[in-house]
Amino acid sequence: MDFSLLLTQTKTAVDIAKFINNSSDTLDKSEQKLKLAELIEALADIKMETAEIKSLMIKKDEDIIKLRQQLHLKDNMEYEAPYYWSIDGKNDKDGPFCQKCYDVDKQLIRLQKVGSNDLWSCHNCSGKFKGKNYRAPSRTINHQFF
Numbered sequence: 001m002d003f004s005l006l007l008t009q010t011k012t013a014v015d016i017a018k019f020i021n022n023s024s025d026t027l028d029k030s031e032q033k034l035k036l037a038e039l040i041e042a043l044a045d046i047k048m049e050t051a052e053i054k055s056l057m058i059k060k061d062e063d064i065i066k067l068r069q070q071l072h073l074k075d076n077m078e079y080e081a082p083y084y085w086s087i088d089g090k091n092d093k094d095g096p097f098c099q100k101c102y103d104v105d106k107q108l109i110r111l112q113k114v115g116s117n118d119l120w121s122c123h124n125c126s127g128k129f130k131g132k133n134y135r136a137p138s139r140t141i142n143h144q145f146f
Helices: 003-022 029-076 099-105
Strands: 077-080 081-090 091-095 110-114 117-120 128-130
Touching: 029 077, 029 081, 029 110, 029 128, 099 117
Parallel strands: none
Antiparallel strands: 077 081, 081 091, 110 117, 117 128
16 A cells, blocks of 8 residues: 555546647547556556555554454453453443453453352363352261261
């Protein structure tokens, strides 16, 4: 993508069109055809360069959207050991999300609750997380005598 090339090609096309227009009476048919072919070639070059610029602009727009989303995500993530929460507004809390997956790969992987004891599991990295209300299961010893 070269804007100066596009401007040069456009100027060339305009100059050829002006030349054809201003000297249509003095040019013979072969000269007119040659100049017309040059004009068509210059316009085709302009069209190709414009298409490339449009494609690059679309890619840049997609990159900008992606970066804005990443920035929004970063601004709204809150670490509460041992996992992350997404905070949207003052009281809207979503999650929890895996600390390892977010810190290492910037992936928001929702943790899955295991049982009812505030134990969480990540299906992506197989991490296990104990929440602040976790209590280790009690072990009862069964003394049976025969």
